[in-house]
Amino acid sequence: MDHSAYLTGLRLIATGAGVTVAISLCAIAIGFAIALPVCAANMSGSRIARLLGHFYVSFFRGVPLLVLLLLIYYLLPFVGLELPSFAAAALGLGVCTAAYQAENLRGGFLIIPAGQREAALAFSYSRYQSWRHILLPQAIRAAMPMMVNEMIAILKASSLVSVVGVADMTRVAQNIVARDVQPLLWYPAIAFIYLAINLTLAHFSHRSVGRLRRGRPEFRL
Amino acid sequence: MIDFSIFTDAWPSLLSGFLLTVEIWLAGCALAMAIGAPLGFLLAAGRRPTKALVRAYVEFFRGTPLLVQLFVLYYAGPSIGITLDALPAGIIGLGLYGGAYCTEIVCAGLEAIPPGQIGAARAFGYSRSQTLRHIVVPQMLVLVLPPLVNIAIFVLKDTAILSIITVPELTFQVTGLTLDTFAFVEPYLALSVGYWVLVELTASLGRRAEIRAARYLETSA
Amino acid sequence: MTTPTSAAPDREPLVVVRNLSKWYGAHQVLHNVSMEVNRSEVLCIIGPSGSGKSTLLRCVNFLEDFAEGEVRVGGRLLGYREDLKGRRVPDSRENVARVRRGISMVFQQFNLWPHLSVLENVAQPLVVVQRKPRAEAEAKARQVLDRVGLAAKLDAYPNQLSGGQQQRVGIARALAIDPELILFDEPTSALDPELVGEVLQVIKRLADDGLTMVVVTHEMGFAAQVADRVIFIDHGAIVEQGPPQTLFRNPGSERLAQFLETWVERNQIFTDAPSVADGGKVL
Numbered sequence: 088m089d090h091s092a093y094l095t096g097l098r099l100i101a102t103g104a105g106v107t108v109a110i111s112l113c114a115i116a117i118g119f120a121i122a123l124p125v126c127a128a129n130m131s132g133s134r135i136a137r138l139l140g141h142f143y144v145s146f147f148r149g150v151p152l153l154v155l156l157l158l159i160y161y162l163l164p165f166v167g168l169e170l171p172s173f174a175a176a177a178l179g180l181g182v183c184t185a186a187y188q189a190e191n192l193r194g195g196f197l198i199i200p201a202g203q204r205e206a207a208l209a210f211s212y213s214r215y216q217s218w219r220h221i222l223l224p225q226a227i228r229a230a231m232p233m234m235v236n237e238m239i240a241i242l243k244a245s246s247l248v249s250v251v252g253v254a255d256m257t258r259v260a261q262n263i264v265a266r267d268v269q270p271l272l273w274y275p276a277i278a279f280i281y282l283a284i285n286l287t288l289a290h291f292s293h294r295s296v297g298r299l300r301r302g303r304p305e306f307r308l
Numbered sequence: 309m310i311d312f313s314i315f316t317d318a319w320p321s322l323l324s325g326f327l328l329t330v331e332i333w334l335a336g337c338a339l340a341m342a343i344g345a346p347l348g349f350l351l352a353a354g355r356r357p358t359k360a361l362v363r364a365y366v367e368f369f370r371g372t373p374l375l376v377q378l379f380v381l382y383y384a385g386p387s388i389g390i391t392l393d394a395l396p397a398g399i400i401g402l403g404l405y406g407g408a409y410c411t412e413i414v415c416a417g418l419e420a421i422p423p424g425q426i427g428a429a430r431a432f433g434y435s436r437s438q439t440l441r442h443i444v445v446p447q448m449l450v451l452v453l454p455p456l457v458n459i460a461i462f463v464l465k466d467t468a469i470l471s472i473i474t475v476p477e478l479t480f481q482v483t484g485l486t487l488d489t490f491a492f493v494e495p496y497l498a499l500s501v502g503y504w505v506l507v508e509l510t511a512s513l514g515r516r517a518e519i520r521a522a523r524y525l526e527t528s529a
Numbered sequence: 530m531t532t533p534t535s536a537a538p539d540r541e542p543l544v545v546v547r548n549l550s551k552w553y554g555a556h557q558v559l560h561n562v563s564m565e566v567n568r569s570e571v572l573c574i575i576g577p578s579g580s581g582k583s584t585l586l587r588c589v590n591f592l593e594d595f596a597e598g599e600v601r602v603g604g605r606l607l608g609y610r611e612d613l614k615g616r617r618v619p620d621s622r623e624n625v626a627r628v629r630r631g632i633s634m635v636f637q638q639f640n641l642w643p644h645l646s647v648l649e650n651v652a653q654p655l656v657v658v659q660r661k662p663r664a665e666a667e668a669k670a671r672q673v674l675d676r677v678g679l680a681a682k683l684d685a686y687p688n689q690l691s692g693g694q695q696q697r698v699g700i701a702r703a704l705a706i707d708p709e710l711i712l713f714d715e716p717t718s719a720l721d722p723e724l725v726g727e728v729l730q731v732i733k734r735l736a737d738d739g740l741t742m743v744v745v746t747h748e749m750g751f752a753a754q755v756a757d758r759v760i761f762i763d764h765g766a767i768v769e770q771g772p773p774q775t776l777f778r779n780p781g782s783e784r785l786a787q788f789l790e791t792w793v794e795r796n797q798i799f800t801d802a803p804s805v806a807d808g809g810k811v812l
Contacts, residue, residue, distance in 0.1 A: 145504070145508060146500075148507070149465075149504035149506075149508055150500040150503050150504050150507075151465040151466070151467075151468035151469075151479070151503055152465070153468045153469055153472075153479065154468055154479055154496060154499050154500050154503060157483075157492075157496050158493070158496040158497060158499075158500055161486075161492035161496060162493055162497075165492075165493045239371075243371075243374070244373070246373035246375045246376055247373075247375060247469070249375075250472065257373065257375060257379075260376075260379075261379075270380070270383040270384035270387065271387040274376060274379045274380040274383065274384050275380055275384065277376055278368075278372040278376045278380060281371065281372045281373055281376065282367070282368060282371040282372050285371040285372075286367070289371075
């Protein structure tokens with residue numbers, strides 16, 4: 088095998104890595120958008136809302152991601168939604184990570200001292216205003232380290248999207264190996280790429296914890 | 309319409325898949341603990357080079373996707389003389405993966421025990437192994453049980469990934485069923501619910517065990 | 530509102546509490562309490578720990594609900610209204626906020642918002658609740674922060690400040706909304722002893738400026754110096770009230786005499802401070 092084949096392989100792997108990162112980011116964003124209402128339901132006064140919220144968290148944390156991806160991939164056309172496999176897979180990852188993110192957020196809310204809510208009340212903040220300006224920013228900040236862990240988990244989990252035909256890094260490596268039969272080269276190679284991305288994220292997570300301790304966030308009025 | 313009649317003919321293969329899933333799960337958990345307990349001790353109390361080695365193991369296996377680890381073991385293994393069937397490869401892969409998490413948990417549990425406890429044991433003439441057995445482990449168990457139950461649940465869900473390297477466990481059998489019948493939604497829906505129920509059962513068993521183990525922490529008898 | 534606006538509203542008390550009773554489960558924490566806060570008055574509430582003084586204060590801006598009695602702010606009922614059948618029902622959150630708008634509060638634990646800078650802590654209620662333009666809110670915030678001596682700390686975060694500084698931010702936040710009344714809930718109780726003085730000095734300056742305030746405090750010297758009127762509460766009921774000179778020199782009840790006695794003793798033993806009975810200076 089000559090050098091150009093390796094170079095082509097590397098280029099393909101790089102493209103795959105891009106897909107892996109892109110689908111993970113999409114999944115995290117979709118997950119966060121779902122996690123907010125799920126968390127709100129879990130903390131609401133309505134019993135029905137809490138029941139639904141608990142069901143969501145329990146179910147999507149209880150089903151193996153691989154099975155969930157397959158289910159959603161086939162369920163979408165069944166209910167009349169034709170999505171490209173990238174979108175279907177991002178959605179599958181998203182509804183799964185939403186369950187975990189909702190719990191992380193809830194944890195973030197629960198550690199906010201009662202005095203914070205009280206101060207907002209005493210200064211006549213409405214329910215929405217105190218949620219938007221006082222509670223949510225603190226909850227997100229408190230949940231940040233857990234959220235980074237969740238990003239790492241999703242990045243790893245995204246390797247499963249290959250089963251529904253998304254050409255992520257794992258899938259690309261499989262394709263290359265199918266042609267050049269050098270599993271000992273390509274599989275460890277992508278393992279180290281995953282590792283590098285995750286260690287970078289973890290490093291960022293430690294830094295964000297430090298920032299949290301100093302109480303130094305960006306502002307919104 | 310959703311139609312579940314396709315399961316009637318398939319139940320023998322589904323049953324065998326289910327039993328295999330449970331076997332893999334138990335074997336995977338046992339292996340993970342067998343790895344995690346000693347390595348956890350080494351990570352908490354070992355010498356520096358040992359610690360570094362264990363740390364590298366933990367970081368690598370937690371930082372890369374299980375699927376990629378399985379590919380390396382199962383497909384790249386033979387190139388360096390490790391030829392394994394899919395089933396043992398899957399169990400070993402699962403055990404190594406879960407073991408990394410168990411190592412971290414056991415280490416954290418050990419570090420959480422106040423030094424005064426060990427000092428008190430020494431003051432009463434306990435030997436090292438007596439201290440470990442009668443003082444450290446019972447207290448640590450309470451701390452590590454909840455995260456270990458969590459890992460057991462993750463291992464259960466991750467058994468599904470073994471279907472990708474052709475281990476004929478439950479997800480593999482159901483996928484086979486979908487390919488035979490061209491019905492996708494019903495089998496994967498039923499499979500999802502099945503895993504969910506199994507996970508919830510495990511979680512509730514775990515909670516019961518946690519309550520038993522933590523009895524000494526209750527302030528009133 | 531049921532009370533007609535009279536010809537001379539300034540003469541009317543700003544806050545009127547009538548027959549207020551409150552229970553925590555079976556335990557009654559406030560017994561039939563009635564009191565008034567007049568405009569430009571500094572009212573200090575004193576009493577032993579657990580006497581219900583903080584609870585009473587928190588009822589005045591409805592951070593706590595209460596089972597019986599009423600609180601009126603500027604003549605308007607706070608927290609409850611009468612429905613069509615004349616029954617007492619909880620008022621809507623919006624109405625409560627409307628009646629409460631002229632009251633601000635300084636908390637024992639500061640309750641500053643840790644994710645916001647000092648400037649933002651003070652300016653945000655103006656932007657969010659009062660819908661002021663940001664520039665105007667920040668100008669106001671700078672002005673009140675200057676008034677409490679923290680003009681140099683605008684960009685700091687609460688966690689980077691000392692307890693005394695944090696509480697001064699709390700006071701600035703309370704001032705910024707131009708309140709008719711500021712409630713102080715044991716503003717120095719969470720502070721290290723050496724930081725108490727700077728906070729009391731700020732509050733005293735505000736009192737001199739003619740702000741209406743109710744201060745729940747353990748600092749007798751401060752109460753003696755600053756209060757127009759002192760209310761002594763024990764076991765959830767008002768035992769006596771009056772100008773500090775009268776109350777501290779000639780306590781009319783055994784319980785107040787005892788309470789003052791322990792306080793004087795403690796402070797003489799540990800700080801060698803002059804007795805409050807002489808209008809002693811503690812600052």
